[in-house]
Amino acid sequence: MDHFPTNWGRPRNDTWDPYATYPIHQRPQNHQPKDRFAEGVQHTQQPIVTGTSVLAIKFKDGVMMAADNLASYGSLARFRDIQRLHPVGKYTVLGAGGDMSDFQYIQSILDELIVDELAAADGHTLGPKEIHNYLAEVMYSRRSNMNPLWNSLLVGGYKDGKSFLAYVDLLGTTYTASTLATGYGAYIAQPLLRRAVEGRENELTADEARKILEDSMRVLFYRDARSLDQYQIATITADGVHITESRKLETAWSFAEGIRGYGAQTQ
Amino acid sequence: MAAYFQAPTAYSRTALPPLAAVSAPQHLVPPSDTSGTIMAITGVGFTVIAGDARRGDAFGAYPQVRFVPTVFRLTDKAVLATNGFASDGNIFIKKVRQRLDWYRHAHAKDMSLHAIALLIQSMLYQRRFCPFYVHNILGGIEDDGSGAVYSFDEVGSYVRETCRAAGSASTMLQPFLDSQIYPKSSQPPTPGSATHLSLARVLALVMDSYKHAADRLSHDQIGDGLEVYIVLSKGTSTQGLNIEGVSEVTSIPGGERIFLLRRSLA
Numbered sequence: 001m002d003h004f005p006t007n008w009g010r011p012r013n014d015t016w017d018p019y020a021t022y023p024i025h026q027r028p029q030n031h032q033p034k035d036r037f038a039e040g041v042q043h044t045q046q047p048i049v050t051g052t053s054v055l056a057i058k059f060k061d062g063v064m065m066a067a068d069n070l071a072s073y074g075s076l077a078r079f080r081d082i083q084r085l086h087p088v089g090k091y092t093v094l095g096a097g098g099d100m101s102d103f104q105y106i107q108s109i110l111d112e113l114i115v116d117e118l119a120a121a122d123g124h125t126l127g128p129k130e131i132h133n134y135l136a137e138v139m140y141s142r143r144s145n146m147n148p149l150w151n152s153l154l155v156g157g158y159k160d161g162k163s164f165l166a167y168v169d170l171l172g173t174t175y176t177a178s179t180l181a182t183g184y185g186a187y188i189a190q191p192l193l194r195r196a197v198e199g200r201e202n203e204l205t206a207d208e209a210r211k212i213l214e215d216s217m218r219v220l221f222y223r224d225a226r227s228l229d230q231y232q233i234a235t236i237t238a239d240g241v242h243i244t245e246s247r248k249l250e251t252a253w254s255f256a257e258g259i260r261g262y263g264a265q266t267q
Numbered sequence: 268m269a270a271y272f273q274a275p276t277a278y279s280r281t282a283l284p285p286l287a288a289v290s291a292p293q294h295l296v297p298p299s300d301t302s303g304t305i306m307a308i309t310g311v312g313f314t315v316i317a318g319d320a321r322r323g324d325a326f327g328a329y330p331q332v333r334f335v336p337t338v339f340r341l342t343d344k345a346v347l348a349t350n351g352f353a354s355d356g357n358i359f360i361k362k363v364r365q366r367l368d369w370y371r372h373a374h375a376k377d378m379s380l381h382a383i384a385l386l387i388q389s390m391l392y393q394r395r396f397c398p399f400y401v402h403n404i405l406g407g408i409e410d411d412g413s414g415a416v417y418s419f420d421e422v423g424s425y426v427r428e429t430c431r432a433a434g435s436a437s438t439m440l441q442p443f444l445d446s447q448i449y450p451k452s453s454q455p456p457t458p459g460s461a462t463h464l465s466l467a468r469v470l471a472l473v474m475d476s477y478k479h480a481a482d483r484l485s486h487d488q489i490g491d492g493l494e495v496y497i498v499l500s501k502g503t504s505t506q507g508l509n510i511e512g513v514s515e516v517t518s519i520p521g522g523e524r525i526f527l528l529r530r531s532l533a
Contacts, residue, residue, distance in 0.1 A: 140354050144397070167332075171299065172354035175322060175332040186324075 043147040047099035053185025054095035059209035062237035063156035066213040070228035091159040092128040093234040097183040098151035128157025128164035140172025152182035184224040189216040304434035305348035307406035309414030312503035316406035320492030342377040344523040345407035350434040352400035384417040391423035402433040412500040436480035467507030495528040
């Protein structure tokens with residue numbers, strides 16, 4: 001609604017301009033935003049409440065993914081019970097780092113998508129590949145409209161006997177590999193995951209895969225100041241999606257006693 | 268009423284900031300160069316199109332992932348290599364492939380190479396004011412059986428050439444290719460086929476170029492894997508292709524043939 005009556009059109013003034021020749025583009029204020037609230041519509045320019053790394057690997061029976069339960073507000077550990085692994089349909093899990101409100105929005109559009117597919121009842125179901133492709137298009141179009149969804153996402157799944165694991169981020173960039181990590185994990189955990197998994201994707205058991213992820217999460221908790229020692233693991237196999245309850249990492253900090261500048265020493 | 272008919276500049280009932288100040292910053296999400304190098308060379312009856320598989324991250328500091336193809340087979344006689352901003356590249360490839368599918372459904376044949384080049388030009392120029400940040404190199408075999416390389420800039424300007432390198436190592440590789448491929452007397456270089464080079468020699472040039480560029484460039488710029496597509500015109504012999512890592516990816520027998528060579532650039 002344009003609240004400026006002067007923008008509604010020029011009242012006729014027969015003495016001054018009887019044939020209405022006054023050019024439209026010179027009418028007062030027509031170059032201003034039509035909506036007084038237009039300047040109030042803003043795009044995300046930085047993430048606010050953020051999640052940190054998500055890790056994922058392929059193993060013998062499918063895909064396993066891990067993320068901690070923290071949503072930070074800057075350096076403040078603001079929300080400590082946030083689930084960053086989200087099941088999408090029967091075959092897929094979505095793990096998110098980055099802005100948590102954008103992630104919630106993505107959850108809602110994906111849930112809507114799944115409901116639409118269910119309602120179609122055409123015998124087709126969306127697998128991880130389709131979900132990932134859809135997300136990539138959404139993320140790319142949002143960035144092209146200069147209004148990105150500020151996340152890095154991992155999509156993992158298992159359908160028709162095939163594992164699927166891929167990445168997509170706020171720019172619409174996509175890639176796939178047998179080990180993936182977002183955020184700080186891409187620097188700290190990815191090399192560890194590669195060393196443990198590459199070439200052994202078809203040998204690793206679920207227990208081994210869980211151990212690899214747990215060890216990597218522990219290293220991240222030691223090194224990443226925006227991480228938490230509570231985390232969840234999602235497993236996607238032929239049996240479907242399973243996401244654990246929140247679990248706590250076993251950590252040891254006694255070594256800090258002996259390090260100058262780390263513990264209680266003053267000199 | 269008097270104020271109403273004054274010139275717009277004098278009309279200041281409200282004190283709104285100028286439009287530029289209230290609109291969102293225009294470079295909110297700048298495209299990022301995800302590095303990598305592509306190149307293509309054409310000889311008599313063949314064209315070689317290559318690209319490395321390392322993907323840099325948005326900051327150009329760290330290899331993000333170690334195997335992402337940058338060279339794509341479009342038809343049995345056309346291969347497109349992309350370089351620049353990875354997500355623009357992916358979407359662009361997707362769009363080109365869709366247009367080629369539509370063409371195939373409408374005309375029951377594959378689009379010819381020069382037509383694909385023209386299509387790519389118009390697709391790129393359509394986005395003149397919000398460009399795809401990708402360099403494209405199209406290589407393949409023309410209807411007359413000659414090999415061709417077309418190189419494009421981001422907004423669609425294109426030219427048929429004999430050889431072209433683009434991407435992170437292009438400033439190193441292009442002069443080298445020029446020196447090896449264009450006749451010494453040709454100044455400036457003229458397009459056409461490199462008649463004096465065999466397929467084996469061209470493949471060796473490509474693989475050596477990548478190997479040495481990978482040695483010289485910083486680690487995030489180039490590396491990991493090398494993918495080389497080789498397109499042969501109808502009836503061209505496969506001499507020079509009996510090397511390790513080559514597999515045939517032709518879809519329709521009896522016409523042009525396409526081979527894929529994969530190498531490690533560790």
